[in-house]
Amino acid sequence: MSDNDEIQLFRDMVLRFLEQEIIPHYDDWEANHHTPREVWKTMGQAGLLLVDLPEEYGTAGANFSVAQMIQEEMCRLGLHALATGYNIHANIVAPYILNIGTDEQKQYWLPKMASGDVLTALAMTEPGAGSDVAAMRTTAERDGDNYILNGSKTFITNGNMADMIIVTAKTDSTAGAKGISLFLVDTSLPGFSTGNPIHKIGQHSSDTAELFFEDMRIPTDALLGAEGQGFVYLMQELPRERLGCAIQAIGHAQGALDLTVEYVTDRKAFGQRIGQFQNTRFKLAECQTELEMCRALFEKHMEKFARDEMTVIDAAMLKLAATEMQLKMVNECLQLFGGYGYTDEYPISRFYRDARVQTIYAGSSEIMKEVIARGILGR
CATH class of the missing domain: 1.20.140.10 (Butyryl-CoA Dehydrogenase, subunit A, domain 3)
Structure with a gap:
């Protein structure tokens, strides 16, 4: 099967899925400023999540162009809020884990992400640090077999519903950009909380959140990649x-x-x-x-x-x-x-x-x- 044939096959499936499972409900989600969590499991069951990752993680093992096509069709049909959350989960967080994570991290998180049982987010932006990533104030201090995470993030897509979040934090506050590390943070652990959902001019049904970490203990094996290389x-x-x-x-x-x-x-x-x-x-x-x-x-x-x-x-x-x-x-x-x-x-x-x-x-x-x-x- 050629790449074009594969894309067309997936496009037909994606359009059927969006027309049957998303579009009939989308106006209500926009009015309520909320997309139900179950939607992600439904997408997982339809095989639409992490489509271009290796099949060993329970994915379709398709070409990267298929992942891009899914986002294009969502946006063409006016489902931009859904596409934004999809982009974070399937197109950003998943490759971070695939490219940087340990075998254990990949085996633990990626199959759950592909099925929609785990929804993810990426937390970089802070109230006082947006594009200037080096100015972030969230810290992760080593304490034995744990890191202690303190700080806050804002404007985080999927943040209120996320089961796991890649969090950027300073592990060396004196090293500027060279002191930043990445962590796979399980949001079920004590010390994590979210604020009220952030209402926006547009993309109303996109889950956008403030995140808070207060003396949150995360295991050292939650470190993604090498310390200081974030x-x-x-x-x-x-x-x-x-x-x-x-x-x-x-x-x-x-x-x-x-x-x-x-x-x-x-x-x-x-x-x-x-x-x-x-x-x-x-x-x-x-x-x-x-x-x-x-x-x-x-x-x-x-x-x-x-x-x-x-x-x-x-x-x-x-x-x-x-x-x-x-x-x-x-x-x-x-x-x-x-x-x-x-x-x-x-x-x-x-x-x-x-x-x-x-x-x-x-x-x-x-x-x-x-x-x-x-x-x-x-x-």
């Missing part, structure tokens, strides 16, 4: 993380364009369809062109990633281009809906709200520009 690992995993952000942007923009084409084809004003006005036609032409340019850039970097040649600078350029395109395009699409686009009745309004965070999380556009500029100037 920042290095974060940089190593950035290309895959930002590929996920980019495909979400592309899928979401495509979905907004699809909705808009349908609307302007039917809606009339001044005796003709909106799609017959030159301004509408030119706006759609610009949107389609910018979308295809970003898709070409994405495909280029997917090929580089497959060859293990994608750099942090590549990831920054892709993330910057795709998410800025997404915001611009969804804004243009909503404008063509006129007043109806500003109502909850029309899905384009949710596309508009959900897109806004894409240029902020996983590294803001400003940080992406700084990373790119350093690559150009050498500093």
